[in-house]
Amino acid sequence: MGIIVGVIVAIVIAAAVGYFLFGKKSDTSSGSQLDKSPDSDVASLKESESSDDEAGKSESKEYKSDVGTDSESSKKEDDTEDEEESVEDTPEGVRLDESAEQEAEESLKKARRERKLKKLRQGLSKTRGGMIDKISALFKGKKELDPNILDSLEETLLSSDIGSATTLWLIEIVKGVLDKDEIRDPEAIWEIIKQEVENALSIEVKPWTFTEKPFVIMVVGVNGAGKTTTIGKIASALVNDGKKVVLAAADTFRAAAVNQLEIWGRRTGCEVVKPSKEGADPSSVVFDAMKQAEEQGADVVIIDTAGRLHTQSPLMEELKKISRVTTKAMDSAPHETLLVLDATTGQNAIKQVKEFGEALKIDSIALTKLDGTAKGGVIIGICHENKIPVRYIGIGETRESLRLFNPGDFVDALFLQDSESE
Ligand SMILES: Nc1nc2c(ncn2[C@@H]2O[C@H](COP(=O)(O)OP(=O)(O)O)[C@@H](O)[C@H]2O)c(=O)[nH]1
Numbered sequence: 001m002g003i004i005v006g007v008i009v010a011i012v013i014a015a016a017v018g019y020f021l022f023g024k025k026s027d028t029s030s031g032s033q034l035d036k037s038p039d040s041d042v043a044s045l046k047e048s049e050s051s052d053d054e055a056g057k058s059e060s061k062e063y064k065s066d067v068g069t070d071s072e073s074s075k076k077e078d079d080t081e082d083e084e085e086s087v088e089d090t091p092e093g094v095r096l097d098e099s100a101e102q103e104a105e106e107s108l109k110k111a112r113r114e115r116k117l118k119k120l121r122q123g124l125s126k127t128r129g130g131m132i133d134k135i136s137a138l139f140k141g142k143k144e145l146d147p148n149i150l151d152s153l154e155e156t157l158l159s160s161d162i163g164s165a166t167t168l169w170l171i172e173i174v175k176g177v178l179d180k181d182e183i184r185d186p187e188a189i190w191e192i193i194k195q196e197v198e199n200a201l202s203i204e205v206k207p208w209t210f211t212e213k214p215f216v217i218m219v220v221g222v223n224g225a226g227k228t229t230t231i232g233k234i235a236s237a238l239v240n241d242g243k244k245v246v247l248a249a250a251d252t253f254r255a256a257a258v259n260q261l262e263i264w265g266r267r268t269g270c271e272v273v274k275p276s277k278e279g280a281d282p283s284s285v286v287f288d289a290m291k292q293a294e295e296q297g298a299d300v301v302i303i304d305t306a307g308r309l310h311t312q313s314p315l316m317e318e319l320k321k322i323s324r325v326t327t328k329a330m331d332s333a334p335h336e337t338l339l340v341l342d343a344t345t346g347q348n349a350i351k352q353v354k355e356f357g358e359a360l361k362i363d364s365i366a367l368t369k370l371d372g373t374a375k376g377g378v379i380i381g382i383c384h385e386n387k388i389p390v391r392y393i394g395i396g397e398t399r400e401s402l403r404l405f406n407p408g409d410f411v412d413a414l415f416l417q418d419s420e421s422e
């Protein structure tokens, strides 16, 4: 009897020890998904909250890369790919968390991009109304297009400020499609025009790599084109990207112009090198700015210039002198000469490219005020006639409204048919 009781007691003790040693462990392994999910939900919620916070930051980071260096945005994409690859090597639980995190990040990214495209579509709504809707109306309701459409198409294009040379080029394309290729389907012809326009806009633009220090950007254009505002927006983005920027107020003839740049300087935390007095030699301001940038180890110098009537040769001479002064101070400068054009001036903008181009080597263009005009189609004429790339477009007065120009997104936003627009 004593032996039986002893055996029973021994079995009970062994069972209890077994429960403590292995029962808990097996609980964890078998019920891991169920037990972990509430926790991991909280974790992923926290993570998605913090990535929401991050979104605020990366919204500005994305904007930085949007306006700052083109290479930044592609680098960002690459980083994401790297992260995706490393997930393969991580343990199961971590993989679940990371993939949830990645999913949240992806959808945030998608939402951000959608928001930006929507703003672009809204920014181009006037130009769409002035040009694209009219072309679309010519095509609408027709099963087939006949060659008679060419006259009305030519008239529409001419009235939309893309310029006569570009109009002729597009008409020749449509004529070839109708006559030689015998394509009559309006949808197909619409797509061909859209693709040709995208090709014309896709001129390679050299990314700003800032390998030279200071990287000198000379900004030129007529009065009111948006030079100072564009400089402020670029400076803001570069500062957010961690660059030290010096602004040179070389529009010395108007005190208001210097003040305006000073306001941007305060807003963005950039030093502004000013003329000693109104009307002082702009080249000496530029020389001082370059010296200061070198002493302070600044990464970038942005030069704001005057823009009084561009047909007056003294301005062109003054700009050439500024350019020479930068080269004297640094062999490779200016690293970029950016021409700012106001889209609301229509074909005048095409003329300005030629005039400034005769005096200076224009590297790229910033086309401003696209939001306020039906004449935005001028961008097609600018690119087709001059083969100079558009680096930036301005679609508003806020800092985020300066965008790196992306031909694909631009053409998609421009060629929306009424039914698709918001
Ligand atoms: N709507 C709109 N206004 C702009 C844009 N860029 C500049 N502006 C406005 O155009 C005006 C002239 O700009 P400003 O920078 O002083 O031209 P600057 O004389 O060439 O330096 C200012 O009122 C700016 O706010 C843009 O992309 N959209």
Ligand SMILES: [Mg+2]
Pocket (backbone or CB within 6 Å): 227, 228, 229, 251, 257, 260, 304
């Ligand atoms: Mg100005």
